[in-house]
Amino acid sequence: MVLTRGEDDYDYTYDGGWFDDIIIEPEPDYSEWGENDNEDWLNSSSPDTTPIDPEPTEPESTSQEDDTVTEKPTTDTGDEDPQLSTALKEITPLLKAKGIDLSKYNIKRNKETCSTNARNLLDGTIEICNNFFAYKTPERASILWHEIYHCEHGHNNTNNASSPCDITLSPNQQILDAMDCYLKWTYGAYGDLIVNAIKNDELHITSIKIDSQWYKNEIETYKAELNNGFAKEDYYQKEIEYQIWRNEELLKYVESKNDIL
Numbered sequence: 335m336v337l338t339r340g341e342d343d344y345d346y347t348y349d350g351g352w353f354d355d356i357i358i359e360p361e362p363d364y365s366e367w368g369e370n371d372n373e374d375w376l377n378s379s380s381p382d383t384t385p386i387d388p389e390p391t392e393p394e395s396t397s398q399e400d401d402t403v404t405e406k407p408t409t410d411t412g413d414e415d416p417q418l419s420t421a422l423k424e425i426t427p428l429l430k431a432k433g434i435d436l437s438k439y440n441i442k443r444n445k446e447t448c449s450t451n452a453r454n455l456l457d458g459t460i461e462i463c464n465n466f467f468a469y470k471t472p473e474r475a476s477i478l479w480h481e482i483y484h485c486e487h488g489h490n491n492t493n494n495a496s497s498p499c500d501i502t503l504s505p506n507q508q509i510l511d512a513m514d515c516y517l518k519w520t521y522g523a524y525g526d527l528i529v530n531a532i533k534n535d536e537l538h539i540t541s542i543k544i545d546s547q548w549y550k551n552e553i554e555t556y557k558a559e560l561n562n563g564f565a566k567e568d569y570y571q572k573e574i575e576y577q578i579w580r581n582e583e584l585l586k587y588v589e590s591k592n593d594i595l
Contacts, residue, residue, distance in 0.1 A: 417442050428475040451477045454484045476564035483555050493545040499537040509579050512572035519569035549585035
């Protein structure tokens with residue numbers, strides 16, 4: 335093995351083995367260089383010797399595109415959300431069979447916390463919540479049908495203001511069974527302890543609508559949905575039954591409170 339090293343090189347380390355020979359190359363003789371050799375070498379090795387303009391002029395654009403910035407719409411469409419787009423395409427023929435043209439309605443996906451399946455805004459927009467996607471296609475069609483019913487009957491014009499309250503509802507065994515059915519379908523994977531905690535929370539009402547018409551609208555719409563002809567699994571059928579009972583109970587409370595006032 336031969337190791338060659340110039341005299342001006344830095345130190346080196348080699349572990350193990352024997353060297354056959356070590357050659358030390360002499361330092362090059364720079365005495366023969368001319369006085370301009372360093373400058374000539376620097377000029378020839380420079381990548382670009384073009385003088386730099388301290389105040390460059392921006393070249394005139396030849397683009398035919400409009401540079402105007404247009405804000406992206408804030409309202410979602412089905413095409414902007416692949417999951418929603420797919421769901422709407424599957425639902426469309428089912429609703430069309432009921433005489434409903436889905437293109438007439440502004441439907442978007444909710445981007446905030448939403449504990450319901452879908453909801454109707456004051457301007458008539460239908461917001462789809464994350465819970466919606468857990469259901470099968472016929473049930474999704476029924477949920478959307480429910481919101482369209484609200485739109486077509488002017489329910490979104492009803493005052494939806496709420497006031498705080500502290501009410502605990504007392505369901506009969508039939509309603510308890512209905513709650514168990516749909517809550518276990520939704521939260522069963524978390525165990526009975528969680529399901530029972532959610533059930534108790536459902537029955538403890540801390541906010542109630544001021545206008546009794548709001549509850550009348552919900553009762554009317556849920557009853558209509560119950561008989562709208564869309565196929566429903568047992569858990570969704572029971573969820574509707576529970577919602578009818580719940581809104582009827584809250585309607586009684588609001589009306590009794592208004593009678594006192």
